[in-house]
Amino acid sequence: MEVIYIAGGCLWGVQAFIKTLPGVVSTEAGRANGTSPTLASAYDGYSECVKTEFDPSIVPVAKLMGHLFEIIDPYSLNKQGEDVGEKYRTGVYSEKPEHLQEAMAFLKAREDFDAIAVEVLPLTNYVRSAEEHQDRLAKHPNDYCHIPNEILNRYQKGNVK
Numbered sequence: 001m002e003v004i005y006i007a008g009g010c011l012w013g014v015q016a017f018i019k020t021l022p023g024v025v026s027t028e029a030g031r032a033n034g035t036s037p038t039l040a041s042a043y044d045g046y047s048e049c050v051k052t053e054f055d056p057s058i059v060p061v062a063k064l065m066g067h068l069f070e071i072i073d074p075y076s077l078n079k080q081g082e083d084v085g086e087k088y089r090t091g092v093y094s095e096k097p098e099h100l101q102e103a104m105a106f107l108k109a110r111e112d113f114d115a116i117a118v119e120v121l122p123l124t125n126y127v128r129s130a131e132e133h134q135d136r137l138a139k140h141p142n143d144y145c146h147i148p149n150e151i152l153n154r155y156q157k158g159n160v161k
Contacts (some may be wrong), residue, residue: 001025001053004061005032005093005123008072009080011048012136013145013152017071018050019135020155023058027051029129029136032093033121047089047119051126061102065092067160068118071147077117081146091119093126 008014011029019027027050034046054064068090072080078089092103103120107113137145137152145152154160 002056002096002099003051003053003094004064004096004099005030005049005051005126006064006068007032007047007049007089007091007093007119008068009048009088009090009146010083010144011050011129011133012143013147014048014071015050015135016137016145016152017147017155018052018064018067020152020158020160021054021059021064021067022160023055023063024052025055026053029133031087031127031129032091033124034127046087046127047091047093048087048129049091049093049126051128061092061099062106065103065106068092071151072118074116074118075112082144083146089119090117091121093119093121093123095123097122 015027015029018024030051031046032049034044036044072090078086080088094100100120107116
């Protein structure tokens, strides 16, 4: 199993979505690549993300990227849906250079590469979110989520492309 950190706006919906993917073993809501070791002040530059443990023989990084592109606007900088701010930026972070290379290859293969606002960076730090944010949409299904319900429902029923 391997670990990658995926940011796609508000982490509640991203976690609910990612945990439905075949090959994903576990998820954890958190924050990545901030400027301080803790969430001391307005997230200190952190990006909301989902720590994703996955089996690369079932769902390689490029496939994870394809799924991510189904739930984000890849051209939007620091905004997904109604969520606005640096903490809602999109990105992929990893401690493994090969993950970053595969993610970057996915982006570069797109003809609109120059317009894409998705970060691909080494993981510099990670902080687990509070328990109230773990599996938030499962606990509170009526909370706001930028991912359209029809996409979440389709994936939750196993109708994965």
